[in-house]
Amino acid sequence: MSFDLKSLELFVRVAALGALGRAGEEMNLSPTATTQRIQALESALGTKLLNRTTRAISLTTDGETFLSHAQQILDCVESAQASMSSSQQHVTGELRVTASASFGRSQIVPHVGEFLRLYPDISLKLDLNDSMTDIVERGYDLAIRIGSLVPSSLLARKLSPNRRMLVASPGYLERAGIPNSPGDLKNHSCIVLGESRNWSLADGSGNITDIRVAGSFTTNFGEAITDALLQDLGIGLKSVWDISEHLVTGRLVPILPDYTALPEWQIWAVRPPTRVMPLRARAFIEFFEEKFKTALNRG
Incomplete structure (x- = not known):
């Protein structure tokens, strides 16, 4: 198995851009050379990395796995170059x-x-x-x-x-009850960021539940959601770093802690x-x- 760093960099750029031609242009490669390099990389690895259609390019399962390794290799090379020059x-x-x-x-x-x-x-x-x-x-x-x-x-x-979790105040939960399953959220006031009212939650087995939530307050500003939660207005989806202080003090408590918010x-x-x-x-x-x-x- 053999391939060079340029082919790895090309693959990473194709994954980032979702376009073979644009990635090749960035690296001054002709369309033919771009395709040949990707095909040679797939041949060396013995697997298909990209799904190609006339409209789009996406990563295969093996492609997603290899992408993280390719990025790590390029980062290591870049770090080595920087360490040689930093002195x-x-x-x-x-x-x-x-x-x-x-x-x-x-x-x-x-x-x-x-x-x-x-x-x-x-x-x-x-x-x-x-x-x-x-x-x-x-x-x-x-x-x-x-x-x-x-x-x-x-x-x-x-x-x-960036870990996220569903949270609410003790005051709201005392008034409205504690949800025991994702489906219970339909019966609660949910505080939404932006326009999307669709939440997706995955359990420990990877089963995904999609819920369309509703509530009396929507905002485009994350800190306003925290303020509304602290006013007992409902359940919200928040990054842990943004509410860690309130979790420690108990002003906010986790809801459905065994579920993961998607996308991660x-x-x-x-x-x-x-x-x-x-x-x-x-x-x-x-x-x-x-x-x-x-x-x-x-x-």
Whole structure:
């Protein structure tokens, strides 16, 4: 079995973009060369990685498994290259990062002082907002994003799982009762983020239940959901990092704890589509990846 790093990088880009031609263009490959490289990779692995139709390209089950390994290989190579050069390069310069307001304020800002003391020659510009900023157009080095990523030319590195759970206040549960199954949610007031009222929950065996929920309050701002929960207005779906304090104090309690909310979300560091990552961006990612290991998903 043999294949080169360029074929691995091509496969990762095809998976990210959902398009063979665009991935090939990024790497200055002709359509024929692009197809040949993917076919050679599949031949070397002895399995089909991509489902190809005239309209779309998607990963096979084996393709999804191999994708995580391919990303790890490329990250290791990139880390090795950075470590070889870091001894000769000083970590310096302006670092421009954007993140959602709630997450940035609670999970990034508290560690900024330590980060800048560790890297005193970095100048950090942190933009906190809840809009989906075009980081290439706006000149950002990194964006911290939560959820499922849509196909794009951006490069992404997973920093942490983003565990979510159903919660409510003791006051609401005393008044309305405790749901014992996903179906019981139809009889409760559910606080919804955005326009979607469809929730999906998976049990420990992987069985999925889809529920269309209803309630008297809907908002596009995550912190407003927390405020509404604390006012006994209903049941909400929240990231654990966002409500950990209230779980500890008992102001909010888990609902249906044996179920997992779908889709499962991740926390990503997203950067422009250049293979070489600035040392200051790598320093930020590695610093906060370590912080998130202990700070997130408790509860």
